[in-house]
Amino acid sequence: MEKYELYMRRALLQASYGLKEDEVPVGAVIVYKEKIIAQAYNQIERLKDPTAHAEMIAITQAASFLKSKWLTGCALYVTIEPCSMCAGALVLSRIDKVIFGASDPKTGAFGSKLDINKLRLNHKITVKKGVLEQDCARILQQFFQTKRNQNHSRN
DSSP, X not given: OOHHHHHHHHHHHHHHHHHHTTSOOOEEEEEETTEEEEEEEOOHHHHTOTTOOHHHHHHHHHHHHXXXXXXXXXEEEEEXXXXXXXXXXXXXXXXXXXXXXXXXXXXXXXXXXXXXXXXXXXXXXXXXXXXXHHHHHHHHHHHHHHHHHHHHHHO
């Protein structure tokens, strides 16, 4: 198994923790020098915080671990393409690389809805997409299908 898949599987594990808590199942890990230094899942419902995305929590953890506001030398592995809020935070953190699984045509900010790297910002991020794409998409599709089924059964 290549390293991209290994770390994405860890992000998927995080997403599964969110799924168990009825959160949108998105997971993220940040790697520095081949070591996972942060791992998180969405906690929007738990914290009642619209900014509690997996990526945002992982950025905070990694910055704390490194004792730095910069995540230079780090890579983020996340199960879905980051939104514009998370993409902005990733630029501000100066992370080197973002690797994501499933694209997000509704809110993705690394090429799907917009591409943050095309804006004239002070930092560009290397992007790799489609790592374990089907597995990453499947957990999200199953979550939303279950939600739709629950809503239909209530009506």
